[in-house]
Amino acid sequence: MPRRLLLLVVAIVISQAWPLSRLWPALPAGHEASRSPSSDVLMQALPFPDAAHRLAAIAGTLPLSPGVVVAHTPADHLASAYFVIAMHLWPRQVSYVACAPVPQIEQFRAPHVPPVFTWRIDLRPGTARPVHVSPGVPSQDPSALCASSFADTDRTGDGGTTR
Amino acid sequence: MSGGVLLGIGVAWMAGVAIVGLCWPRTERLPLIASLALGGAIGPFAVGVAFLAGGTAGVPAARSVPVIGALTMMAAAWVAWRRWRLPLSRGPRTPLVVLLVVASAIVWSTWVAGRTHLGWDGTVVWYHKARMLAASDGAMPSTALADPTRSWTAPDYPLHVPLAMAWVRAWQPDEDERAIKWLPAAWCAAVWLLVAAAVLERTRSAAWTTAAVLLLVTAPRLLVGEGSYTSGYADGPLAGGLAALLWIVWRSDDDETGIWQPLLVTLAVVVACTKQEGLVAVAVAGAMSAWRAGRWSRGAFAVPAIAVALGWQAWAVWHGAPPGMAYEWPGLSGAVERVGPIAAAYVGEWLDVGVWGGLWPGLAILLWAQRKSVAIGPLAILATTSFFGALAFVWSDWPSVSMHLNVTVPRLIAATAPSMIVVACGAGSSPKRT
Numbered sequence: 001m002p003r004r005l006l007l008l009v010v011a012i013v014i015s016q017a018w019p020l021s022r023l024w025p026a027l028p029a030g031h032e033a034s035r036s037p038s039s040d041v042l043m044q045a046l047p048f049p050d051a052a053h054r055l056a057a058i059a060g061t062l063p064l065s066p067g068v069v070v071a072h073t074p075a076d077h078l079a080s081a082y083f084v085i086a087m088h089l090w091p092r093q094v095s096y097v098a099c100a101p102v103p104q105i106e107q108f109r110a111p112h113v114p115p116v117f118t119w120r121i122d123l124r125p126g127t128a129r130p131v132h133v134s135p136g137v138p139s140q141d142p143s144a145l146c147a148s149s150f151a152d153t154d155r156t157g158d159g160g161t162t163r
Numbered sequence: 164m165s166g167g168v169l170l171g172i173g174v175a176w177m178a179g180v181a182i183v184g185l186c187w188p189r190t191e192r193l194p195l196i197a198s199l200a201l202g203g204a205i206g207p208f209a210v211g212v213a214f215l216a217g218g219t220a221g222v223p224a225a226r227s228v229p230v231i232g233a234l235t236m237m238a239a240a241w242v243a244w245r246r247w248r249l250p251l252s253r254g255p256r257t258p259l260v261v262l263l264v265v266a267s268a269i270v271w272s273t274w275v276a277g278r279t280h281l282g283w284d285g286t287v288v289w290y291h292k293a294r295m296l297a298a299s300d301g302a303m304p305s306t307a308l309a310d311p312t313r314s315w316t317a318p319d320y321p322l323h324v325p326l327a328m329a330w331v332r333a334w335q336p337d338e339d340e341r342a343i344k345w346l347p348a349a350w351c352a353a354v355w356l357l358v359a360a361a362v363l364e365r366t367r368s369a370a371w372t373t374a375a376v377l378l379l380v381t382a383p384r385l386l387v388g389e390g391s392y393t394s395g396y397a398d399g400p401l402a403g404g405l406a407a408l409l410w411i412v413w414r415s416d417d418d419e420t421g422i423w424q425p426l427l428v429t430l431a432v433v434v435a436c437t438k439q440e441g442l443v444a445v446a447v448a449g450a451m452s453a454w455r456a457g458r459w460s461r462g463a464f465a466v467p468a469i470a471v472a473l474g475w476q477a478w479a480v481w482h483g484a485p486p487g488m489a490y491e492w493p494g495l496s497g498a499v500e501r502v503g504p505i506a507a508a509y510v511g512e513w514l515d516v517g518v519w520g521g522l523w524p525g526l527a528i529l530l531w532a533q534r535k536s537v538a539i540g541p542l543a544i545l546a547t548t549s550f551f552g553a554l555a556f557v558w559s560d561w562p563s564v565s566m567h568l569n570v571t572v573p574r575l576i577a578a579t580a581p582s583m584i585v586v587a588c589g590a591g592s593s594p595k596r597t
Contacts, residue, residue, distance in 0.1 A: 005260065005370035012374060015521030016381035022517060023383040027278050035339045038281035038290065038395070052338055066312070083287035086313065090295055091304070093312045110485055112311035 039088070042080040046123060046130040055088035058121070058133055066093035066115035068137065070145050071123045074098060075106040078123050085121060099146035116140065168342040171334030172207070172349050175327065178235040179206020184242035186429050188422035192251045196265075197360040201430075203353025204403045207346065208433045210235065211326025214333065218301025227301060228333050258369035261376075265359045268380040269352040275386050276348035276393035281340065285395020288316050290343065293328030301329065309483025318484035319476050323437040324397045347399060351392045354403040355380060358581050361410035365589035375588040378525070379581060384518040390574035397438045398574045404434040405444055406581035409541040412448055413589070416540060424464055431468035440578065442472045444548040451544050490558035498557045501564055505556045508568040512576050522580070526587045533590040541586050545579055 034040050036052030043051045069085055071078040075098035086094040095114045098106045105114055117140055122132040139145060179202030187193045210231055217227030281290055295307050308318045331346050332338070355376055363372040379385060385392050392399030408430040415423035431448070434441040449465025456462075480486065493501070513523040530537055552575045561567035 005373055008370055008374040009377060012377045012381065012521075012525075015525060016378075017520075019383045019517055019520045020381055023387055026387055027275065035337075035341060038286040038340045041280050042283065042286055052340065080283065080287070083291075083315065087287060087291040087294065090291075090298070091306065093310055095312050107312070108315045110311075110314035112314070114312070 039084045042084045045078055046081055046125050048081070048131055051084055052088060054131075055085060058131075059089050059092075061133065062089070062092065062119050062135065064092055065118040066095065067119035067121065068095045068097055068114070068117040068145065069121045069123060070097045070099065072099045072146065073123070073125060074100045075104075078125065079106075079108070081123060097142045097145050099142075103142035103146040105142055114140075120145065165339075165342045165345060167334040167336065168331050168339075168345050171331050172345055174232045174235050175206040175210045175330060176202055176349065177206065177239045178209045178213075178231075179203060181235065181239040181242045182206070182209055182429060183426070184239075184246050186426040187246075188426075189246075189249055190251075190422065192254045193246060194254060194257065194360065194364070196257050196261075196356060197364065200353055200356035200360040201407055201426075203349060203356060204400070204407050205429060205433055207327035207330065207349070207400075208323045208436065211323065211330050214301035214330050215296070215303070215322070215326055216301075218296070218299060219303075221302075222300065224297070224300040224333050228330075255367070257363065258372075260369050261359055261363060261372045264373050264376050265355055268355040268376055271380060272351040272355070272386060272393055273348040276344050276351065277341075279344070279387060279391075279393055281343065281347075281395030282389045282391075284389070284397075285347075286340075288320065289324045289395055289397060290328055290340070291316055292322070292325035293332055293343075294338075296322075296325055296329035297332035301333070305482040308479050314485045319479040319486060321397075321436045321438060321441070321472060321475060323433065324395070324400060327400075328395070343395070344393075347393050347395055350399045350403060354392060354399060354406065354581055357403055357406050357410070358584055361406065361585045362588045364410075364414070365585070371588045375584045378522055378584055378588075382519050382522050382580065384515075384573060385577055385580060389570075390577055392577075396574070398578045401434065401437045401441050402578045402581050404430060404437055404441065405578060406585050408434050408445070408448060409544060409582045410585055410589075412452055412544065413538050413541045413586075416538075421460070427464035428467050431464050432471055435468035435472040436475070438578075440548075440552060440575065442469065443551050444544070445469065445472075447547045447551065448544045451540065451547065455540055490555065491560040492558060501557050501559075504565060505553050505568065508556075508565075508572045509553060509576070512572050518573075526583055529587045530590075533587070537590040538586055541582070545582055545586065549575070549579060 034050040034053070036050060039051040039055075040049050048054065067089075069082045071082065075096070078098075079096075082094075082096045093115050095117065096106045098104060117137040119133070119135045120137050122134070124130055124132070137145070138148060176199075180198050181202075182205050183198050183201040184193065187198075213231045214224075214227060217231070218224070280286070292303075292307075296303060303322070307313065327346060328343060331343055335342060358375050358379055359372050362375040363369075366372065387393065390396045390398045392402065408427070411423055411426055411430060415427065431445045435445045445465045445468045449462035449469075451462070452464075453459045453462030492498070513519070530542075556564060556568060556571075559567045
């Protein structure tokens with residue numbers, strides 16, 4: 001038995017050595033500072049580190065009524081960020097509007113009549129304030145949502161901003 | 164933060180060990196490694212279901228979680244005492260080399276799990292539902308199923324993984340996604356233990372058992388990335404449950420009295436409630452077992468599992484969940500055109516040594532070399548299940564079928580890897596050939 005065992009082990013180690021050597025550099029080193037590394041990874045297009053903590057703070061400022069996440073990008077660019085935001089803002093209904101190439105309600109091949117939005121979160125990756133929260137929505141129309149600006153903003157201290 | 168989570172996982176594992184002790188035939192010796200392996204595959208689902216039942220009955224989590232924990236401890240103690248009194252001879256000890264290799268594998272995969280994330284599905288589908296369940300004291304809120312803005316969470320998908328995650332979440336004082344990763348690490352450990360227990364029981368060979376575990380834990384596809392066993396996807400628990408089910412189907416081949424039926428029913432329910440592919444695998448396992456034995460009662464273990472899985476689907480749809488199946492008939496010519504790319508995707512994945520090493524070519528050679536002793540029943544169940552999995556791509560309604568194949572084929576193959584290793588390595592020096 002020992003000889004056969006040794007042969008088997010050597011054969012397996014030889015056959016697996018190359019893929020394992022490729023695996024090693026792909027592993028992140030050490031521990032993340034955030035308690036929400038999975039959410040953070042899915043929101044890295046913004047970026048928005050420590051997402052769970054910051055979204056919990058945002059949730060505390062919003063009513064439980066439906067709202068909308070407005071991505072000022074093509075839908076796919078920030079879809080993962082939208083999913084994470086919707087997850088952390090449950091039980092609110094959270095719709096998704098993508099502004100490019102043309103403003104539209106996006107529900108990923110499951111069209112529906114969206115609820116009436118009472119708040120909005122704008123996502124603008126690469127800006128100083130990538131996540132912007134606004135209670136109150138002046139229009140339900142995707143084009144109007146994408147066109148509106150938010151110059152009069154105040155920092156909330158939770159990483160996002162509110163009007 | 165991890166202390167409570169580890170305690171919750173420990174309770175879950177103990178619940179599984181207790182259930183295995185109850186279901187395992189009283190006339191058969193139950194090795195500790197088999198008890199631990201099957202307990203790890205069954206336990207998180209079992210406590211999750213208990214949590215769901217409590218939440219649905221309106222019991223707050225602050226009461227249901229400690230009650231489930233206490234009942235688990237009492238059940239485990241009673242089952243251990245009950246089995247201890249059985250007049251069964253002590254079998255051979257698990258070889259030291261096997262214990263060392265399995266322990267090393269568990270440390271290795273746990274270390275990897277601690278450095279990786281839940282992944283896309285793991286976060287926005289499974290963990291998302293777990294948060295809802297935990298926030299609702301274990302109950303699944305019907306408003307979440309019918310929420311038109313959350314149809315992307317696949318509301319009608321089976322609840323095994325979200326329930327287990329919700330159970331773990333219930334043990335956290337504050338939310339911590341890092342600590343949830345202990346659960347996939349525990350599922351991983353259960354898969355390694357299962358493969359070791361099954362191959363050791365089938366072959367009595369430390370060499371084959373060591374080789375089987377090493378083959379699995381050195382395949383990068385199973386360790387890192389979307390759908391890997393260390394992620395928060397359902398493919399790891401499905402792989403473990405499927406390997407356990409096939410092992411017990413194989414082991415019960417010569418069972419004329421039905422003594423394995425309780426364990427088969429339990430495992431079939433776990434598999435069918437993990438993923439929709441699991442339901443297909445259970446239906447195939449039941450049908451083929453009945454066909455091979457020549458009587459339907461041999462496949463009866465699949466009936467409760469199919470009823471539970473379809474019952475959940477019906478309940479979810481009744482509460483407004485949109486059907487999550489992404490399939491439609493593309494027409495005859497469209498279907499024929501897809502056969503080539505589907506076959507190419509499977510062959511390309513099996514031969515991708517960059518992520519699998521020599522695992523699949525090695526298993527193919529091993530199966531050929533041991534063709535006279537290989538277990539035809541489990542192999543046929545695996546092949547048929549894989550065939551139906553591949554066939555489903557003909558109906559894919561994804562805008563790009565090649566993208567659907569790229570995303571899904573690696574995971575379908577990963578879910579069958581432990582079962583295939585048990586079948587291939589278990590045929591070596593087998594004292595119970597079929």
